[in-house]
Amino acid sequence: MDSQEQQAEFQYDTGGETTGPMAGFDEQKAREGARLLLEAVGRNPDEAGVYDTWYRRVPAMLETLTEGTRHEEKPVMRTFEAETDSLVVKTSIPLHSMCEHHLLPFDGVAHVAYRPDEEMVGLSKLIRYVRWQSRQLTTQEALTHDIATGLAEELNAGGVTVEVTATHMCEVMRGVETATETTTRAEAGSLTDADREQFRESVRRHSASAATR
Numbered sequence: 001m002d003s004q005e006q007q008a009e010f011q012y013d014t015g016g017e018t019t020g021p022m023a024g025f026d027e028q029k030a031r032e033g034a035r036l037l038l039e040a041v042g043r044n045p046d047e048a049g050v051y052d053t054w055y056r057r058v059p060a061m062l063e064t065l066t067e068g069t070r071h072e073e074k075p076v077m078r079t080f081e082a083e084t085d086s087l088v089v090k091t092s093i094p095l096h097s098m099c100e101h102h103l104l105p106f107d108g109v110a111h112v113a114y115r116p117d118e119e120m121v122g123l124s125k126l127i128r129y130v131r132w133q134s135r136q137l138t139t140q141e142a143l144t145h146d147i148a149t150g151l152a153e154e155l156n157a158g159g160v161t162v163e164v165t166a167t168h169m170c171e172v173m174r175g176v177e178t179a180t181e182t183t184t185r186a187e188a189g190s191l192t193d194a195d196r197e198q199f200r201e202s203v204r205r206h207s208a209s210a211a212t213r
């Protein structure tokens, strides 16, 4: 099949709407891909039940779940003058991301700590930042690293440490078909042994109290 024939196969009725590419996200390609995937699994993409799936829902879902690759979607990390230089620890931030190997979700929690230098950030921004970074196709290791280095830069922090524990649907629903937890850690900037111990203690205390809930 030559490339012209291949292109012809991608044509379909757009209902008269203009579908120009969005900044950093190609809606047209997402539609073509989703349509082809339906065909690959033996579904007729023009059936009423799945027409909107490839035409609207999957592209919109992908646009949302890749927000973390677009800087303009980053939450505003408003900072204010630091009132402490000791570690700020936030435990059990919900985390939902997508593995770049199988395009399936991995879900879990992130524990995040930073030592302010001259600036502090609103606590909710730590949650928003983890959510934003998670919205990309990635690996758990790379995501953990990205959260640590990204936060260190955003907050001009003395140091940042991040621990992520997650379960990968690609290991649960297919492949080894086993549900396990994976834990990854990353650090950026400079932390003292006392900072690390305080972080570990907070995570331990949090996990112990979560287990009795």
Ligand SMILES: Nc1nc2c(ncn2[C@@H]2O[C@H](COP(=O)(O)OP(=O)(O)OP(=O)(O)O)[C@@H](O)[C@H]2O)c(=O)[nH]1
Pocket: 099, 100, 101, 138, 139, 140, 141, 168, 170, 171, 174, 175, 176
């Ligand atoms: N290191 C790492 N591996 C991951 C992550 N998400 C999924 N994987 C692994 O990616 C690997 C892909 O392995 P491959 O052998 O290339 O692909 P596969 O044949 O689908 O592998 P199986 O999952 O073992 O069936 C699997 O071992 C997954 O467990 C992640 O975030 N980090």
Ligand SMILES: [Zn+2]
Pocket: 099, 100, 101, 102, 103, 104, 168, 170, 171
């Ligand atoms: Zn995977």
